[in-house]
Amino acid sequence: MSTIVRRHAYAYADYLRMDDATRDLKLEYIAGDVYAMAGGSVRHSTVSVNMTRHLANQLDGKLCQVGNSDLRLRVLTTGLATYPDVSVVCGTLQLDPEDPSGHTITNPVVLVEVSSPSTKDFDRGEKADHYRTIPSLRELLLVAHDARLIEVWRRHGDDWTLDVVRDTGQVELQSIACRLRLDDIYKDPLG
Template sequence: MCSASAQRRSRHRYSYDEYLAYERDSGTKHEYEDGEITAMAGGSRRHNALASRISAALEAARRSGCVAFQSDQRVRVLATGKATYPDATMVCGPIEGDPADPSGQTITNPTLIVEVLSPSTEEEDRGNKWQHYQMIPALREYVLVSQAQSRIECYRRLPGGVWEYRDATEGAVMLLAGATIEIASLYADLPD
C-alpha cells in the first residue's frame, strides 16, 4: 500500500500492543517499526487500479491451499517486529497469525508480497521494507509494480535462500503463485 510518506505520529516509542490498540480504534491504517507508528497515505487512482488488477490476477490464479489478500491485510515480520500493509499478499499453506495479535488479524507467513511503487514510497519499498521482508522465512517472491512505466520487477527466493532478480517491461510475468500478469493488459486504460 502507499505508505510511510505520511508523517510519524510523534517521537514517543510505542509498544506493539499500543500500536494494535491504536489500529483498532483508528479509521486509517498505520505501519509499525521500532516503536514508531506511521500513518499510511492514500493511493492515487492509478495506484489503486494497478493494485486491484494485481489482486484480481492473484485471485483468478489461486491454487488450492492458497489465499490472496488485498491491501487491508496486515503483515508482521516476526524477526524485526515491522508491521505493514502490502498492496497484495498471498499465503500458500496454513495461515500463521501473529501470536502477539489477539484479534488474529495479522499474518506472518506470506508467500508472495506485491507493492505498487509510488513516488513517495518507492525508496522505502525498495530499501527498508525489502530488507525486512527478506527476513520472512515463508516469503518466496517480492513483486514491485511501477506506476511511472509499464514495468514489473520480481525478486524470487531460490533454494539456498539466494534472491534472483527479474525485470520485465513487455510480454508476461509468471509469478510463483501461478498468476500470469500480461504487462500490456495490466497497464491498459489506467487512470492518471
C-alpha cells in the first residue's frame, strides 16, 4: 500500500485539487483518505513498460487506447481513484463527470497492476476488489515483479475466474484479442 498523506475525510473534489496540484507525486483516494503512491523499482518499471508496449503494438489500428501509470482511474461504484500501471479502454472513452480537468477515466476493459513488495497484498486484495466492481472491466492482470507469474482474473457474467500463467507461458486476453508472452513481458535488455 502507499503512504498516507493525512488521515482526514477528504471530499473527492479536494482530492482532485491536491492530486492535480502535485506534479512530483501521485495520490490515491480511498474512502476519504489520500495516500501518496510509492515509486516503483527498475524491475517494476521494465515489466510495466514491456506490458504497455506489447499491448499498444497489438491494439494499433483498433478502437482501443492503452494508458500507462500516468492515467488516473476512478471506480465510480466504490469511489477509489488511483493510477493503475496499465489500462485499456475500447470503444467510447468515458471520463469521470466529477473531474473538471477531464483527466480521469472510468471504463477500462483491461487493467494491469505490477506488484511491488509494499503493494502486492493491497493490489491482490482490496484494490482488486474495487476494480472488479467496474462494469466495463473484463480482465484484470496482477503481475508479479519478482517472479515470472501473472494472475489473470476474467469476468464471466457476475462471476470472476482466475488463471495463473507462469514461466514461459502466455496470457490470452480474450476481451481485446491480444496475446502476451511472459518471455516478452519479463524481458530485461540490461540484465
